[in-house]
Amino acid sequence: MGTESKLSVAIVGASGYGGVQLVRLLHAHPRIALTYLGGNSSAGRSFTDLYPQLAPFVDQVIEPIDLDVIAERAKVVFLALPNGLAQGMAPTLLEKGCIVFDLSADYRFRNLQTYETWYKSARSDHSVAQEAVYGLPELFRDRIATANLIGCPGCYPTASLLALAPLLKQGLIQLESVVIDAKSGTSGGGRQEKLHLLHSECDNTLSAYGIAHHRHTPEIEEVASTLAGQNVILQFTPHLIPMTRGILATVYCTMRDPGLVREDILTIYRAFYRQSPWVRLLPSGIYPSTKWAWGTNACYLGIELDERTGRVIVLSAIDNLMKGQAGQALQALNLRMGWDETEGLPDLSFYP
Ligand SMILES: NC(=O)C1=CN([C@@H]2O[C@H](COP(=O)(O)OP(=O)(O)OC[C@H]3O[C@@H](n4cnc5c(N)ncnc54)[C@H](OP(=O)(O)O)[C@@H]3O)[C@@H](O)[C@H]2O)C=CC1
């Protein structure tokens, strides 16, 4: 396919972890031409100054963020920026005819009051935010296919919601019983310097954070409530674990019907995800490892039923930078453009 017939795409925040994953994926995508890479403190530097390993493939300079230039050069824009910045850019980009995929939390909430409370900042883009679609393809395929503003989910919500969705949709669990215990690698905190992410601070230790107030709680609750058709309030505890990539979410819920057996639940999951190439359901007695998902867009789900306690336990493993961020955003772009949802996305991890 010649460059002129390819889809022109811009990445804003190309220097960050999400940005570099997108560069890697989009550069190799047969239908896409990368026409703009934007950054803040990195503007003016060559992309391969920051990521020399990509030197044979990417020969572009990171440019200052200029919305006019972006809209002139690109039909599709990925915003991979810290929370709070996309809301100042997306309305203008949409007005100029771009399709916007935001990787931050700005366009993930239907109820903006929830965003304002949890992110402690006021919003002035209410009508634009109402147009946004939650970019989790397995749950909102049809809506993503026609949307111009896609709020891509956070990494913890992706792992948690894929684990929970069939149970919520089929009304199988007691809604007040949901507990999510999740562990993330350090790249989940981004590339910007942070004291607690220094090797000497976080190596050889496992610690929980954000207990009872992590900002992904209301994001998971809002989507879970949509799926269940009633209000869901749940417990979510994230942990930082000393590995670079990966999330393992272990989700516990009490079944409504004590008569169901594990094979019944597996059958329900198989039916729910039958058209979802990125969800890999594991057979009875097999539980996922984050390494299996490493570098891929896959979500591995392992399902167990504890007949003694009446709880179903779902283990969900993803790569936080792939299915939890850049890979998922590309999956959503594939859907939006009517392409195969797997196009340009790595399928198998290099583990071991
Ligand atoms: N890391 C993860 O696992 C996940 C992250 N996310 C979300 O994706 C988004 C990007 O995250 P991630 O890639 O990890 O972040 P990084 O910290 O790695 O990168 C941030 C990017 O934003 C740019 N930036 C920072 N401050 C500004 C500013 N004031 N104005 C303009 N650009 C700025 C940086 O540019 P420069 O370097 O040039 O200063 C850099 O390109 C965030 O909203 C994050 O919450 C979502 C899911 C998973």
Ligand SMILES: CC(=O)N[C@@H](CCC(=O)OP(=O)(O)O)C(=O)O
């Ligand atoms: C390990 C680590 O620090 N992880 C991040 C999650 C990153 C993410 O997905 O958050 P957004 O909603 O901001 O996009 C955190 O807990 O803040």
